[in-house]
Amino acid sequence: MSNAAGSSASAAASQNVQERRLMGLSAFDRHQSLMKNAIKYYRAQLPPEQQTVKTDYDVLKEQYRFVRTAEDDSTDSWDVRMARRYYAKLFKEYAVADLSRYRESKVGLRWRTEREVVIGKGQFVCGAKGCDERRALASYEVNFAYKEAGERKQALVKVRVCPKHAMQLNHKQNQQLIKKRKQELQKERLEHKKRQKHSQKTSGSKSDHSSTSDDSPESH
Structure with missing residues (x-):
């Protein structure tokens, strides 16, 4: 009994030490440590790929969904199981963005691959395709509208x-804000001109009235 209690206490103490060690790491170092353990202890448990006449690309093209639903996973066919495994590897915490056509307000989005998750792409490294910047990163929530399997989704x-x-x-939103600000400035300038004209007209009327009063003959 005492041995079991001692083992339990020792395990709890060990867990506390590990937790303190992890919390003492920087966010990126903690990420690397967790990824290392995940790869070491869980990768071997992944089910082996089954052989099929179709290529992986053929199956993914047929079965892949950007965001899968319960309906998508309602069948137990190998095609869907394979797509589900692929989907699970995309780690849907952050997306990777293709901004090559941002001037057209077209942004391509996809979930991260396993390798990208491990190296911190899209989390500790800029999530834009082809960018390795690590400084001053900021997170944005993007409402992604897309068409998939003949159906519009968001x-x-x-x-x-x-x-x-x-x-x-945020190019589109920025352009809209710039356009709105220009319209506001134009409106302000027009209102300012109107006020100036009104002020000049009022000032001119007062001046004319004053001149008329000064030029009138004195009464005897």
Whole structure:
């Protein structure tokens, strides 16, 4: 009995030490430590890929959904199971963005691959495709509208990017704000001109009235 209690206390103490060690690490170092353990202890448990006449690309093209639903997973066919495994590897915490056509207000989004999750792409590294910036990253929630399997869908996704790509990600909104501000400034200028004209007209009327009074003959 005492041995069991001692083992339990020892395990609890060990867990506390590990928790304190993890909490003492920086966010990125903690991420690396957790990823290392996940790969070491859980990767071997992943089920082996089954052989099939179809290629993985063929199956993914047929079965992949940006955001899967219970209805998508309602069948037990190998095609769907394979798509589900692939979907599970995409780690839907942050998305990777393709901003190459941002001027057209077109943004491509996808979930991160396992390798990208491990190296911190989209979390500790800018989530814009091809960018390795690690400084001054900020997270944005993007309402992503897309068409899939002939159906229009929407998903609220997170994108974490550097200042440069934040401007590109929000290009449409920024342009709208600039346009709105220009309209406001134009309106302010027009109102200012109207006030000036009104002021000049009022001032001119007072001046004319004063001159008329001064020029009138004195009464005897």
